[in-house]
Amino acid sequence: MDKSTREKILEFINAHPGTHLREIQRKLKLGLKTVQYHLYTLEKEGKIVSRRKGLYKRFYPTFLVKRNAKFWVCYHKNKKGEFCYI
Template sequence: MERRSEIFDAIRAKPGITFRELARELGVGIGDLQYHLWKLEKEGRIFSRRAGRRRYIFPRGLEEDAQRLLIAISTDTRRRILLLLMEGPMGQKELAETLGLSQPTVSYHMSELVRLGIVKAERSGKNVVYTLSYDPETVVRLIREYRPSLWERLADGLIDLLTSVGDEK
């Protein structure tokens, strides 16, 4: 029971944590973790959502918007895309160039963000322009509230990104 409480506390502290990340952080074996997660789900204390190949674990009662956003920020590339879109709408080519990624890579991440409802895609001639579905202040609030340590890394990343964009001009 002590192990289960430890697992539940870790999920409450870091909602949207992936199964593998939780196992790594707690040093718990896969089978042991699966058992305790199954029990916690059966008790109605947690639930999980699958997105792509990952399973994200949340405490029961977490708002839907927060769930989608926490899944969206689970990868570095998507976090960087969201930071750029907080500045305003951007096209796929512009995102790819700014991030130093291929257009197919950006396309993949954008389709995931659109599917999650975090980003809207609007066709403009041959181009697709992406905008945030959320007010940037909402994004900031949710990140600060649910992942404060991530907020510090995002701020550092934004400073690096803006500095590199400024150097190119």
């Protein structure tokens, strides 16, 4: 059974926390509006959260966000394991 587009996007975010819209679009070879729609839906369903960091809106799996925590462990390309205050 093939995975749905939404499942592919969620798996990508789980594997690459802190990724941004264009990166998801390029890596999964999807249309921009398609990715935007599914990111909106995943966030609305509570499966991902987004945070703006610099010029980019970055997406994270909900399981990385600790309840009542004031920080997350963020995984960016060049800064693995960096603590980000939110």
